[in-house]
Amino acid sequence: MNPKLTRRRFIKGVIASGAAVTSTSIWYAANGAERPAGSVERLIRINVNGQMRSVDVAPQETLASTLRYKLGLTGTKLGCNRGECGACTVLVDDTPSYACSVLTHSVKSMRIETVEGLQSANGDLHPVQQAFVEELSPQCGYCTPGQVMAAVGLLRANPNPTREEAQQGMAGNICRCGSYDSYLNGVMRAAQIG
Amino acid sequence: MAYMHIGKDFVPPDVVGKVTGRIKYSEDYSREGMVYARLLTSPVPHGRVVNIDAAEALAMDGVFGILTADDVYPDGEPQSPGLKVLTNEPTLVGEPILAIAAIDEKTAETAMAKISLTIERLPFVLDPLDSLEAGGADAYTGGNTFVFREGFAQEKWTTDQVASFRSGNEPTAEAQQSWAYGDLEAGFASSDFIHETVFSTAGYPHMSMEPRSAMAYWENGKCYLHGTSQSLSAIAEEMAGIVGVPLEDFVFINEATGGGFGQRARAGSIPSMAIPAKLSQKINRPVMMRVTREEEFTIGGARQGLQGWIKVGFRANGTMAAMDLYCISDNGGKGGGGDANSAAAGVSALYQTEAMRFRNSSIGTNTGHRGAQRGPGENQIMAIMAPIMDKAAEQLGVDRLEIRKLNAAQNGDVSGQRSEPFTSAYMPEALELAAKQFGWEEKKGRARQTNGSKVRGFGIGQGYHNAGRSGMDGIIRLMPSGRLQIHNGVGNLGTYSYASTSRAAAEVLKMPWENCDVITGRTDRHLPITSPQDGSNSIFTNTRTCYGAAQDLLGKMKEIAAMDLGGNPADYDIDGARIHQIADNTVGMSYAEVAQRGMELGGKYTGEAELPEELNTLTQLSVSRLAGSALMGIYHDPRHNNNPPGFAVCLTEIELDKETGKFQILDMVNIAECGTVVHPQGLANQLRGGAVWGIGLSALERHLYDPQNGLPASSGFWQSKIPTYLDTPLNIGTGWVDLPDPENPVGARGIGEPSMGSVSAALNAAISDALGGHLFDAAPVTTDMIINHLADVSSKAVPLAQNNFRG
Known part of the structure; x- marks a missing residue:
């Protein structure tokens, strides 16, 4: 538990994070009381899109749940919630990861990036987003945030992939509309945009 | 014809929301005080709920209530096999029996575990033929089939009849449904090559990426339902009926839908959306019902499996003289679809057979909820037909491309049970374009060439679907600001x-696209009725309504200009910003001025009088709520004539490894013949997406059920494997014929479904080609089937059943 946590600081943190004040662990945290022996600290701070967010996280909570239901970042989609489809792909320390299969507690010291964090402050789309618009890569769009994050991760690791490398790099993301060709066109265009 | 918008790419208003994650699907919404529903579903494939004891669950802190079938259907459940909101008579594993609402999902799950459900097991069946056999189980309580307007019925064959069909012979039992045209007997008598076989195609789930989650709340007597559908306004009336609320008190909110593919077109196929609405009404709180992937598998729909017998006769020159088709359709646990009939209509349209007979019996099984799935029927049968066409070509010494041209649909041709003419048809042109783009003449000599264990195969496939409707309505408004608001109820499932x-409305009014707003996303934005967005109809149907509404508005603009500036309406033209005299374009009014003048005049100009008499109920409601707000164009579309077809042609080259049974798609082009192209990028997406679906049908996707307990074994993306990046070619070439159809004002017809059938056909033909012309007479053709064939054990190996007799 953060020894510097005060009731005022805690409440400000919760308001900033948009988290609901409901759990007993938060009560312990807010009142400076020791949590029960053997329990897991629930009020943690995680780095999401460059901002430190205070959030109440259950021990078994997935990153997808935290992002969607605690932090209101609903751009991260749940298609299967069991590591099959990639709709929930986010970057954890630059690596594309299925947020449905990552425990939030396991990434609290890492940088998490979601689709909401890509657009620049002046409103410019990220090159991958811009390229996906120009190529009309999405169809229904439900898998798109995951495809975007997978492409961003791929291009950070390999800024100039061949189409084959892009295909391999994106292969963890399913698109039921079958827009793979259009997404690959987008990835290749994004690599050109830089 | 030179268009301003038609045939041009543009940025659809929602695409930025899709790449930024800002666009909201139903589960992305929340509401103050919202509680969460979880479903208790059937653990057995067929049963009857005897008792539900929820006392302990309801006594828990944080539990607000339950909803059962008795709440939803106080007068008893509807006597039809269709999907119900909740049921006490489940006919498949996973069918929702009750919903429970709690402060959070964990509490709801804990409470659900405290509910004591007593359910009587009933006999179940997974294969229609098992049900047809004397003594075989029936999928439904009242029988194994449902006869329209008559109810449940039981159909049985003799043991000999079933055994004979299983042995590969023509079924001898009388079929439930049949039609025919031409002289079948004479057709076969005149044939120089006849192919006769049994066949089977697998059913498989839709697997939309977005599970069908829904959230509902009630406010001031109105029900607000955040749901998912592929047809926004077409859903509303039926969904209001299922919820039990008058249409005027029902608001359906659906900005985006994460895939539909046929199973979210009509309210009857997504009645689960009524659960949070009914539960919210009962407990007086907003209710979110998140649907899991497993639940989506169960209630999310599936393609019908077909098994049957087909006999095709060709004359020496390659023309198809006769076709005889008998299907046994797997209707699954909740009724079914019309796949077999569509399959028959499809082969009639594509191959122009001179004589044809179609027979079908639809039989229930305790498997997934069957219904329309992208190209239902046509796309399965094309995968069976394409290798047969190649076999006929080989036997008769006709080129594989030429035999298709010989039998291709052209302008003036007719098809189907009623010999209905096409509105237009350019299949020979599509075949030629596809061959040219693919390089058929240069490449075809490589067929069956080997390189070590690998062998090349080529396939030509054709797809068809009836692709256009009419009789719908259009509403547009010219606002006092001069902007054009186009009200469109089509639904947003990714086709744009x-x-x-x-844009057909913008075209008529020469309106720059940046001055147009598409009004959609929720029914309280006052939308016109549209046809459900299925059957590849939207581009044909709704360009007609938007175009018609714009013509109505243009006429009113001219009347107002003539009234105020002199002359006759015919003396005026528009330029996208002003209406002006043709003779002197300095005499005119801006669009804003004419809209303001229209509002002063009121009456017919603002939707308050002289409305088209035939407007649908929903459109009438929308117009009444918009009346007086702007200068309005209101239109009811009359019926069109004849059958607007969507056609597609695919050519592909594969390399099949005889050691592993796997193949790689080396090249593929998918060409559209769908009238005038309206949106090139959107069309290319349909051709590419259809191709991926075609690969799934021909090579991968199928339902699997445990035969002992009837449990689904393929409820995930990897168990009922849908194609991934690595199953699809690196590039899919696209193209289009782009010749206008006379029954559409901009010349357009649909394409979404044929773009899949062409590929399922081409790929099956290519596999057959690589294997020296071997016909599997099945779809999918999976790796194990190829390996078993090569090892000559296919007749013995049935480890990966498709839930039908052929394994």
Whole structure:
């Protein structure tokens, strides 16, 4: 538990994070009381899109749940919630990861990036987003945030992939509309945009 | 014809929301005080709920209530096999029996575990033929089939009849449904090559990426339902009926839908959306019902499996003289679809057979909920037909491309049970374009060439679907600001049709696209009725309504200009910003001025009088709520004539490894013949997406059920494997014939479904080609089937059943 946590600081943190004040662990945290022996600290701070967010996280909570239901970042989609489809792909320390299969507690010291964090402050789309618009890569769009994050991760690791490398790099993301060709066109265009 | 918008790419209004994650699907919404529903579903494939004891669950802190079938259907459940909101008579594993609402999902799950459900097991069946056999189980309580307007019925064959069919012979039992045209006997008598076989195609789930989650609340007597559908306004009336609320008190909110593919077109196929609405009404709180992937598998729909017998006769020159088709359709646990009939209509349209007979019996099984799935029927049968066409070509010494041209649909041709003419048809042109783009003449000599264990195969496939409707309505408004608001109820499932069809209105009014707003996303934005967005109809149907509404508005603009500036309406033209005299373009009014003048005049100009008499109920409601707000164009579309077809042609080259049974698609082009192209990028997406679906049908996807307990074994993306990046070619070439159809004002017809059938056909033909012309007479053709064939054990190996007799 953060020894510097005060009731005022805690409440400000919760308001900033948009988290609901409901759990007993938060009560312990807010009142400076020791949590029960053997329990897991629930009020943690995680780095999401460059901002430190205070959030109440259950021990078994997935990153997808935290992002969607605690932090209101609903751009991260749940298609299967069991590591099959990639709709929930986010970057954890630059690596594309299925947020449905990552425990939030396991990434609290890492940088998490979601689709909401890509657009620049002046409103410019990220090159991958811009390229996906120009190529009309999405169809229904439900898998798109995951495809975007997978492409961003791929291009950070390999800024100039061949189409084959892009295909391999994106292969963890399913698109039921079958827009793979259009997404690959987008990835290749994004690599050109830089 | 030179168009301003038609045939041009544009940025659909929702695409930025899709790449930024800002666009909201039903589960992305929340509401103050919202509680969460979880479903208790059937653990057995067929049963009857005897008792539900929820006392302990309801006594828990944080539990607000339950909803059962008795709440939803106080007068008893409807006597039909269709999907119900909740049921006490489940006919498949996973069918929702009750919903429980709690402060959070964990509490709801804990409470659900405290519910004591007593359910009587009933006999179940997974294969229609098992049900047809004397003594075989029936999928439904009242029988194994449902006869329209008559109810449940039981159909049985003799043991000999079933055994004979299983042995590969023509079924001898009388079929439930049949039609025919031409002289079948004479056709076969005149044939120089006849192919006769049994066949089977697998059913498989839709697997939309977005599970069908829904959230509902009630406010001031109105029900607000955040749901998912592929047909926004077409859903509303039926969904209001299922919820039990008058249409005027029902608001359906659906900005985006994460895939539909046929199973979210009509309210009857997504009645689960009524659960949070009914539960919210009962407990007086907003209710979110998140649907899991497993639940989506169960209630999310599936393609019908077909098994049957087909006999095709060809004359020496390659023309198809006769076709005889008998299907046994797997209707699954909740009724079914019309796949077999569509399959028959499809082969009639594509191959122009001179004589044809179609027979079908639809039989229930305790498997997934069957219904329309992208190209239902046509796309399965094309995968069976394409290798047969190649076999006929080989036997008769006709080129594989030429035999298709010989039998291709052209202008003036007819098809189907009623010999209905096409509105237009250019299949020979599509075949030629596809062959040219693919390089058929240069490449075809490589067929069956080997390189070590690998062998090349080529396939030509054709797809068809009836692709257009009419009789719908259009509403547009010219606002006092001069902007054009196009109200469009098509639904947003990824085709961008809601936007591309709206451009027909902008086209008529020469309106720059940046001055147009597409009004959609929720029914309280006052939308016109549209046809459900299925059957590849949207581009045809709704360009007609948008175009018609714009013509109505243009006429009113001219009347107002003539009234105020002199002359006759015919003396005026528009330029996208002003209406002016043709003779002197300095005499005119801006669009804003004419809209303001229209509002002063009121009456018919603002939707308050002289409305088209035939307007649908929903459109009438929308117009009444918009009346007086702007200068309005209101239109009811009359019926069109004849059958607007969507056609597609695919050519592909594969390399099949005889050691592993796997193949790689080396090249593929998919060409559209769908009238005038409205939105090139959208069309290319349909051709590419259809191709991926075609690969799934021909090579991968199938339902699997545990035969002992009837449990689904393929409820995930990897168990009922859908194609991934690595199953699809690195590039899919696209193209289009782009010749206008006379029954559409901009010349357009649909394409979404044929773009899949062409590929399922081409790929099956290519596999057959690589294997020296071997016909599997099945879809999918999976790796194990190929290996078993090569090892000559296919007749013995049935480890990966498709839930039908052929394994």
